[in-house]
Amino acid sequence: MTSKDQFSVDNGHAAKLVLYFTLNVVVTSGPSSLWPKKAYRNPVDQLVAFLDKKHGDEWAVFEFRAEGTGYPDAEVYNRIHHFPWPDHHPPPFAIIPNLMAAMRNWLQGEPKSPDKHRVAVVHCKAGKGRSGTVSCSYLISQEGWKREDALKRFTLRRMRAGFGDGVSIPSQLRWVGYVDRWTNKMDKTYVERPVEIVEIHVWGLRGGVKVCVEGFIDDGRRIKNFHTFVRQEKTNVDRAFSQTLPNDDPPSRMQTETLVSPTVGTPSSSNQDISNSDSDLSQNVILRPLTPIRLETSDINIDFERRNKSGYTGFTMVTSLAHVWFNAWFEGGYEGNESGVFEIEWEAMDGIKGSARKGIKALDRMKVVWKYAEGGRSQSIDEPQAGEPVEEGRPTNWRGAGDPENEIEARHSGGVASGRVGGAKLTLSEMSSEAASKLIGKDLGLRKANADSANISRASSFREDEVHRTHEPKSSVVKEAEGGSEDEGTKAHVSDDEKTNADIVASHESHEHERLDTATGKYLELGMAKMANFISKLGPGDRKATDDNATP
Structure with a gap:
């Protein structure tokens, strides 16, 4: 070739x-x-x-x-x-x-x-x-x-x-x-070995951030959450320093670097959030699991989600989403190390649905300390030679069983008691947000609150209208919904001005009216997401028209 x-x-x-x-x-x-x-x-x-x-x-x-x-x-x-x-x-x-x-x-x-x-x-x-x-x-x-x-x-x-x-x-x-x-x-x-996450160091962690460790299962077809850190697993390094320093001056960055170790710091009390309840402050913390986090493959994903209390009862506001994958074999394992460190800045992490969008900055940088799990079986995976049989994956259901795009149905949500004026619109917003979340996966905006999250993260310093002004693009809600579309900007063929004598795709101008409009599919897919975003951003004045019909 x-x-x-x-x-x-x-x-x-x-x-x-x-x-x-x-x-x-x-x-x-x-x-x-x-x-x-x-x-x-x-x-x-x-x-x-x-x-x-x-x-x-x-x-x-x-x-x-x-x-x-x-x-x-x-x-x-x-x-x-x-x-x-x-x-x-x-x-x-x-x-x-x-x-x-x-x-x-x-x-x-x-x-x-x-x-x-x-x-x-x-x-x-x-x-x-x-x-x-x-x-x-x-x-x-x-x-x-x-x-x-x-x-x-x-x-x-x-x-x-x-x-x-x-x-x-x-x-x-x-x-x-x-x-x-x-x-x-x-x-x-390439050698596949089970990995254990020892601890995660986070610099500049903001309030209300949920941190999860994920990995592949089912031969890579699915991603599993292996652990979600709770507040009892956090060590605030800054606070540990303040207990030993002769004055109240905060430690320098170099001091923090030196003291971020498993032996320094006092674990947070049981009533403390995983990150500071005041979202305007940032912390340097160590997240150390109370029980070992073991992944059966060397592929590791660290997922961050920042949430804030919403004015709507039963809802939370997602303001930040980011994650990062790395492989332990390539981050120290190949050199013969039994443990290693992976470090990354916030700006270099993956955004929402493959885009660059991550919302409000949730941290400055983080470092993952890993080691190979004891008793784990090593598996050397070699590339088959020419002519040798090749092991392939099992196909998933071709009809898309489990694919949200095939599961969304128009149905009534049953209603949500908002506890405030505008409850009728909240019911529609909840129904739209539920459909959108199934369709496009994680995204910024309103989400149903989970009772289990009380021990994980939810800050209170941002209101939802402030969040939208911070993260939405310059134009409109429609732009925000489209921003995460992976196929935006792709082309189905090479146009004339890009051709050389070696190019193989024929002229399309005389057949432009026949071209498949793949954007149509994108808009169909994002329709519910746009509706959810639009309704969730309606201000009090916009809700007034529904007051007469609002649920008390």
Whole structure:
């Protein structure tokens, strides 16, 4: 494979369904065979017809959708390889050796037709984050590309100008870097071992922050919360210093760095929050679990969520969301260390739904201290050699069982007693927010309060209207809802002004009216989210019109 693609395709509607990343790798957004998705996503029958015409029998699909493909395997002649993992996250590294080998075995195999060459059709949902991670990893590990060149190539081919990088989620970029090291410095050696989280150091922790430790389960198809820190597991380093210093001056940053250790500090009292109840103050803290946190794989996710008390009874206001994935093997394990440290700044963490949005800053930086778990079994995962059988993943239900997009139904919420004027609108807002939360996952804004959260985090210094002014973009609620869309800015083909003699995608201007409007699907998906955001931001004056009908 080279960067010079040497064949062309005919003009027409079907040619717009795919994008040729390289001569052998085709990237497409997730096709579907079900209505109504078939109306705004790639119809799988048209995609198959296009691939049959251009490549005969020399194509195979590689899909990465833990939420379900959207079509049965039989509709692509069972010519499909499943390596699923959740959207907006990096893959479990344990699947990388087999995934790379499966693509290599197919692409480097002997084609049945002498006048054709093999292609790998890769897709996730938007054909961006997960597909870009795999496509770039393949070029690096199998074709000898440099990491920077592979990432630039994907951005050039997949993104419209001005819409950022193709692979943009920090943890996915970190994984592409891991693949580069695995290929060029580690002789493709990877050892999976259970990991224990010893403690987490956080500098500048604001009030009301919930901290969770997560990891993959079910062969990477799902993410599990292994531990949520409670206030009894927090040591306030600043307070510990104030008890030993000759005056009340706060310790310097260097002093704090030195004293953040398991042996220093007094655990917080049982009535203290995980972070200071005053959100305007920040703390340097150690989070040390009372019982060991053990993950069975080396992939670790640290998740942060900042919540504030809402004026609505039974609700809380989410003001910050961020998380970060790292792999212990690449953060010290490969060097022979039995323990290690991973450190990151707030700005470098993953945002909401793969975007850069994280809301109000919840911390300055954090450090995770980990060690390999005692008695854990090591598993060396080697890349299969050419011709060797490759272990693949189990496909999830193609209809999307467990996929929120397929589960949302229009139904009455049963009502929520708000305890204040405007209860009728709160009922509608609750129903909309519930549907939106199922559809788009975690996001900023109102959320139902959980009784268990009293021992975790909820600050009180921000009101919801202040929060919205802080985190919403300059334009409107609609912009806020669209900001987390992963497929925003992707292109289904390369336009004329981007073509070279080597480009393979045909002219689209004369067929622009035939182009699938993938934005339609995006708006359908985000409709409930926009409604929820709009209703939750209505001020008292906007609610007055409903006072006569409000629930007392």
